Amino acid sequence: MTLTKKPESRPAPASWGLSKRGIPWEYAAAPESTDHIDIQREYGLFIDNEFAPSRPKATFEVINPATEETLSRVARASKADVNRAVTAARHAHDTVWSRLPGSERAKYLYRIARIMQERSREFAVVETMNSGKPIKESRDVDVPLAAAHFFYYAGWADKLQYAFPGRESRALGVAAQIIPWNFPLMMLAWKIAPALAAGNTVILKPASTTPLTAYLFADVVRQAELPPGVVNIITGPGEIGMELVRHPDVNKVAFTGSTAVGKMIGRAVAGSRKKLTLELGGKAANIVFDDAPLDQAIEGIINGIYFNQGEVCCAGSRLFVQESVYEPLLDKLKARLSTLRVGDPLDKNTDVGAINSAGQLAKIAELVASGIEEGAEIFQPDCVLPDKGFFFRPTLFTGVSQSHRIAQEEIFGPVLSVLTFRTPEEAIEKANNTPYGLSAGVWTEKGSRIFKMAGAMKAGVVWANTFNRFDPTSPFGGYKESGYGREGGLHGLGAYLDLSPNGVSS
Amino acid sequence: MAPRRPPATKPRAERASVLRSRASAPLATTNGTGAAADRLGVRKTYKLYIGGGFPRTESGRAYEVFGARGGLLANACRGTRKDIRDAVRAARKALPDWSSRTAFNRGQVLYRIAELLEGRRDQFIGEVMAAEGHGRQRATHLVNAAIDRWVWYAGWADKFSQMNGTVNQVAGSYFNFSVPEPSGVVGVIAPEGSSLLGLVSRLAPVIVSGNCAVVLASESRPLPAVSLTEVLATSDVPGGVVNLITGLRSELVTHLAGHMDVNALDAYGLDPAQGVAVEELAVENVKRLVRPPRAGADATDWLSPRAQSPYLIGEFTETKTVWHPIGS
Numbered sequence: 001m002t003l004t005k006k007p008e009s010r011p012a013p014a015s016w017g018l019s020k021r022g023i024p025w026e027y028a029a030a031p032e033s034t035d036h037i038d039i040q041r042e043y044g045l046f047i048d049n050e051f052a053p054s055r056p057k058a059t060f061e062v063i064n065p066a067t068e069e070t071l072s073r074v075a076r077a078s079k080a081d082v083n084r085a086v087t088a089a090r091h092a093h094d095t096v097w098s099r100l101p102g103s104e105r106a107k108y109l110y111r112i113a114r115i116m117q118e119r120s121r122e123f124a125v126v127e128t129m130n131s132g133k134p135i136k137e138s139r140d141v142d143v144p145l146a147a148a149h150f151f152y153y154a155g156w157a158d159k160l161q162y163a164f165p166g167r168e169s170r171a172l173g174v175a176a177q178i179i180p181w182n183f184p185l186m187m188l189a190w191k192i193a194p195a196l197a198a199g200n201t202v203i204l205k206p207a208s209t210t211p212l213t214a215y216l217f218a219d220v221v222r223q224a225e226l227p228p229g230v231v232n233i234i235t236g237p238g239e240i241g242m243e244l245v246r247h248p249d250v251n252k253v254a255f256t257g258s259t260a261v262g263k264m265i266g267r268a269v270a271g272s273r274k275k276l277t278l279e280l281g282g283k284a285a286n287i288v289f290d291d292a293p294l295d296q297a298i299e300g301i302i303n304g305i306y307f308n309q310g311e312v313c314c315a316g317s318r319l320f321v322q323e324s325v326y327e328p329l330l331d332k333l334k335a336r337l338s339t340l341r342v343g344d345p346l347d348k349n350t351d352v353g354a355i356n357s358a359g360q361l362a363k364i365a366e367l368v369a370s371g372i373e374e375g376a377e378i379f380q381p382d383c384v385l386p387d388k389g390f391f392f393r394p395t396l397f398t399g400v401s402q403s404h405r406i407a408q409e410e411i412f413g414p415v416l417s418v419l420t421f422r423t424p425e426e427a428i429e430k431a432n433n434t435p436y437g438l439s440a441g442v443w444t445e446k447g448s449r450i451f452k453m454a455g456a457m458k459a460g461v462v463w464a465n466t467f468n469r470f471d472p473t474s475p476f477g478g479y480k481e482s483g484y485g486r487e488g489g490l491h492g493l494g495a496y497l498d499l500s501p502n503g504v505s506s
Numbered sequence: 507m508a509p510r511r512p513p514a515t516k517p518r519a520e521r522a523s524v525l526r527s528r529a530s531a532p533l534a535t536t537n538g539t540g541a542a543a544d545r546l547g548v549r550k551t552y553k554l555y556i557g558g559g560f561p562r563t564e565s566g567r568a569y570e571v572f573g574a575r576g577g578l579l580a581n582a583c584r585g586t587r588k589d590i591r592d593a594v595r596a597a598r599k600a601l602p603d604w605s606s607r608t609a610f611n612r613g614q615v616l617y618r619i620a621e622l623l624e625g626r627r628d629q630f631i632g633e634v635m636a637a638e639g640h641g642r643q644r645a646t647h648l649v650n651a652a653i654d655r656w657v658w659y660a661g662w663a664d665k666f667s668q669m670n671g672t673v674n675q676v677a678g679s680y681f682n683f684s685v686p687e688p689s690g691v692v693g694v695i696a697p698e699g700s701s702l703l704g705l706v707s708r709l710a711p712v713i714v715s716g717n718c719a720v721v722l723a724s725e726s727r728p729l730p731a732v733s734l735t736e737v738l739a740t741s742d743v744p745g746g747v748v749n750l751i752t753g754l755r756s757e758l759v760t761h762l763a764g765h766m767d768v769n770a771l772d773a774y775g776l777d778p779a780q781g782v783a784v785e786e787l788a789v790e791n792v793k794r795l796v797r798p799p800r801a802g803a804d805a806t807d808w809l810s811p812r813a814q815s816p817y818l819i820g821e822f823t824e825t826k827t828v829w830h831p832i833g834s
Contacts, residue, residue: 103654106661110617148610155613155661162669162816424834451681451832473609473664490668 027341030348032135037125039212043074045081045235046218048088049228054081054236062211065132066345066354066389074211077236082203082243085232089174089201090249092229097201098171102158109154109196111224116147119220123213127185128345130212132354132390133308135346138185145470146189149488152472153193156493160198163490169497171199172275173251176244178265180257181207181356182311182412188214190487191254192231193472198496200252203232205244209357211235242268250274252496256313259410259436259481277485277495279313279477281410282438285431286316286467287421287453290325292443296465298332301416304441304467306340306394309352310414311360313482314439316467318407319396319418320427326420330398333418338381340394352414355390364392364413371397371406376417402433410436424449428456437479441467460486552582552728554589554752555735557596558745564588569754571729574639582728585753587761590720593749594767597691597718600746605688605716613663616714619741620656626737627653630702630730637701637727651809652706658814659710666715666819679832686823688716689794690769693762695755697775699804701727702734707808708772711818713747717770721750722762724775728752763787770794770822775803796821 042059044051053059058076063069077085097105116123123146124139133142160169175195179187184206195202206214214233221231234240238261245253245268255265256279269276286304288297304316321329345353355361372378376397385391396416400407406417421427431440440457442450442464454462460478463469470476475486485495552571553560565588568581583589604612623630627649634645667686674682692712697704701724712719723731735750751758759780763771764787771788773781776798788795799805806813 103658107654107657110657114617151610151613151617152664155663155665157661158658159661159665159816448831448833451830452834455832473668490665 027349031344032125032128032139032346032348034125034129034346037122037129039072039126039129040215041072043072043211043215043235045075045077045085046215046221046231046233047081047085047229048092048232049222049226051215051218054078060208060235062130062209064129065209065356066129066386068388068390071130072212074215074235077234077240079240079243081234081236082240082247085203085234086174086176086244086247086249088229089203089232092227093171093173093201096227097230098199102160102199105196105199106154106157108224108226109150109157109193112220112226113147113150113154115220115223116143116150116217120144120147123185123216125346126216127213128353131181131184131210132345132356134350134353136348136350137308137353142183142186145472146185149186149189149193149472153197153493156194157197157199160497163493164497164499167497167499167501169198169499172496172498173200174249175200175202175252175254175496176247176250177202177204177254178241178244178257179204179206181210182308182313184210185213185217187256188217190256190492194487194492195252195254195496196230198493200496201230201232203234203244203250205234205236205241208235208237245269253277254485254495255279259483262483275495277477277487278483279485279487280438280481280483281412281436282313282315282478282482283318283408283410283434283436284314284316284439284441284459285318285320285427285457286441287320287427287431287443288322288325288329289424289442289444289446289449290322291445292325292465293445294325294329294332297329297443298336300441300443300463300465300467301333302336302340305416306352306414307468309355309392311356311412312468314461314468314476315412316439316441317411317416318431319416320421320430321418322427323420323422330418333396334379337379337394337396340381340383342383342391342393343386352394355392355413358390360412361390361392364411364415367406367409367411367413368395368415371400371404371415371417374404374406376400376404376406402430408434424453428453432456432458435481438477438482439463550580552580552732552752554583554585554593555732555739555748555750556589556593556746557599557749558739560735560739563753564592571726573636574727577636579636580729582732582752585751585758587758589751589753590758590761590765593720593751594691594765596746596749597720598767600744601690601718604713604718604744604747607716609664609667612714612716613660615742616656616660616663616710619737619743620653620660622737622741623653623656623734626733630733633730633733634702637730638699647809648700648703652703655703655706655814656710659714659819662816662819663714666816669816670820670823674827676829681830681832682827684825684827686715686820687826689822689824690717691767692717692719692822693765693768693771694719694721695759695762695771695773695775696721696724696731697803697806698724698726698777700806700808702730703808704775704803704806705731705734707813708774709748711815712772712822715819715823717822718747719749720762720768721748722755722758723750723752725753725755759784760787763793764790766791768793772796772822773798778802794822
């Protein structure tokens with residue numbers, strides 16, 4: 001049964017989001033078509049290449065955060081379902097997947113990558129409808145990167161003997177993978193691709209608000225004729241994720257999400273033999289020196305915090321501006337902020353889409369209120385927001401000090417805190433003054449300063465004169481409480497292999 | 507080298523009867539009843555592949571190609587020094603684009619070659635059977651391996667540098683890194699006996715890193731190579747990245763080996779007896795050279811996993827090391 005969305009039910013076109021101080025002309029509506037999209041009325045759990053209801057049968061609602069309309073209902077897994085999924089993954093690993101030569105595993109993964117490329121527009125539209133992110137981002141960033149991740153790791157599947165010299169690389173076995181709602185399909189690819197390439201089988205639990213592209217991916221798995229049980233996908237509330245993590249027959253746990261939940265998972269696997277990688281929150285410093293090319297820096301700042309509505313673990317949420325360039329930079333920043341188009345994520349002109357859920361919207365609002373209360377100065381363009389859906393204006397705060405909540409806590413929304421500095425040493429100290437350490441940005445024309453700052457940042461990813469750049473070849477992950485382990489590149493492959501000297505994972 | 511064609515003194519009528527339709531040519535539609543086709547097949551003309559197009563040799567000459575079990579298969583172009591000159595020029599022209607593509611893009615192009623080769627499996631199985639005299643099962647094995655080898659090398663495009671490139675911890679406040687870059691225009695002397703798998707095994711590692719190739723096909727078994735260029739032409743491979751010259755080794759090898767605008771030479775497929783002479787020619791512009799194995803390329807077990815290696819990619823790359831100060 002299908003439930004196709006009609007165009008009339010979408011919110012107002014992006015041109016309504018324009019600030020009066022912004023671009024002085026109207027944008028015509030540029031809606032991405034949804035008439036080729038087929039979202040099922042209901043999705044069961046995906047185990048052993050079959051969709052089946054949960055036991056006992058239970059479902060929950062999945063909505064479009066831009067319109068608040070129901071898109072589908074998906075199965076709510078029980079503890080018994082978790083066990084079924086792990087059993088299927090174990091069986092597939094022991095009897096099929098671990099016996100296939102790497103070259104055959106590679107060809108399955110290449111098939112998946114190519115099918116994702118073929119169906120890219122379908123994936124992009126469903127991702128936007130389910131997550132609220134602008135179509136131009138899901139189309140140009142999320143989906144291509146997801147397919148590229150499969151393509152990259154496909155190429156490692158039959159080359160493991162070259163990846164880690166001196167080690168007989170073997171799979172860990174069954175991997176439990178829990179992913180967040182901010183990049184649903186991309187996070188799925190970051191998890192599943194290296195796991196399968198290394199010879200593991202997986203149970204993936206997507207976030208409860210954004211399961212749809214995962215279930216679409218299940219169809220790709222079937223089209224690629226992947227052996228049953230190699231990829232299993234289950235949906236359910238957070239407790240189901242914890243059940244999965246605690247299951248005794250899981251060898252590897254990979255989690256991307258908040259630091260708080262990451263710590264819960266860490267406690268849950270304590271004392272077990274399970275290998276764990278965590279990719280958690282961040283409060284990245286984006287540091288602009290006075291010799292930075294201003295216009296490029298502005299684009300980098302804007303992209304750093306308003307890309308994906310700021311719902312990005314590595315978002316550049318703390319801007320550090322060298323005092324000598326503060327005035328001109330802030331003027332340009334506010335002007336550029338006023339040109340951002342907030343509105344219908346399916347409109348190709350939209351820059352800032354919907355916040356993923358009512359809950360997240362409330363969190364953002366609460367922290368923004370704290371910023372005002374603690375004495376920072378707020379700036380927001382006066383754009384009109386759609387009257388339905390979860391939307392928040394792109395926001396920046398000036399007069400922020402280090403101890404403000406908006407300088408310390410991860411907001412996970414389109415809110416930028418602006419601070420200043422005079423010397424590189426001051427910038428370093430302030431930038432590192434956080435329990436997080438996922439990413440950092442440096443803007444300067446001087447090469448030696450780039451390398452000095454990159455070396456000084458306690459962050460797993462440093463972007464110099466750019467921001468939010470991702471690539472399957474490039475390892476991504478955090479320092480400190482932003483987690484440990486890397487995704488992407490050779491390092492990301494190692495996370496899914498038993499590299500211990502005796503062949504027994506410790 | 508001993509001629510492999512019937513002596514020129516044979517009466518014309520008899521020579522004409524030697525020509526018969528190839529077993530490898532795909533049959534057109536039949537009525538499905540009689541064993542004999544009631545339709546005359548349209549035979550392929552085997553030409554060179556230069557700059558993405560299929561020109562004939564500028565000399566207008568041909569030589570006869572026979573199957574391993576006898577029987578005339580086709581007239582192949584008898585290429586010349588000028589054809590090599592044109593091919594090198596095409597390769598040089600294609601180099602800036604091909605070498606500056608993202609590794610991801612090159613990987614995808616190589617994978618697409620495998621996709622299209624897979625679609626033509628039956629054609630190549632037939633061609634390899636005729637060229638090398640194998641039965642269908644062995645020929646299938648060889649063609650499958652050739653396709654899988656393209657897939658294998660496609661996967662190295664964006665990984666080779668992670669294995670071969672380095673960040674070097676110099677004893678000073680410098681950021682220092684080494685990266686492999688493609689050598690440029692690479693001459694490839696294809697193995698004589700292994701008409702498809704041997705060629706693929708030598709060609710794929712050359713182009714995956716961004717080099718452009720000028721290939722001298724096997725002299726006695728050039729036809730699968732020419733068909734391979736048809737696959738390349740339809741696989742998003744830019745023109746000039748691979749160029750193929752067919753003809754007599756004795757008329758071609760020295761010109762390729764001595765060409766001053768060829769940066770490297772894969773002489774693995776060369777007759778070892780010619781090794782010294784070729785190497786001395788190659789020295790003129792300090793070409794990077796891979797020598798033939800002592801026993802000759804035909805002794806290679808091409809099906810073995812040892813016939814593929816990332817270190818073959820490395821043979822045709824240059825290492826660039828860069829220093830930059832670290833400081834305020």
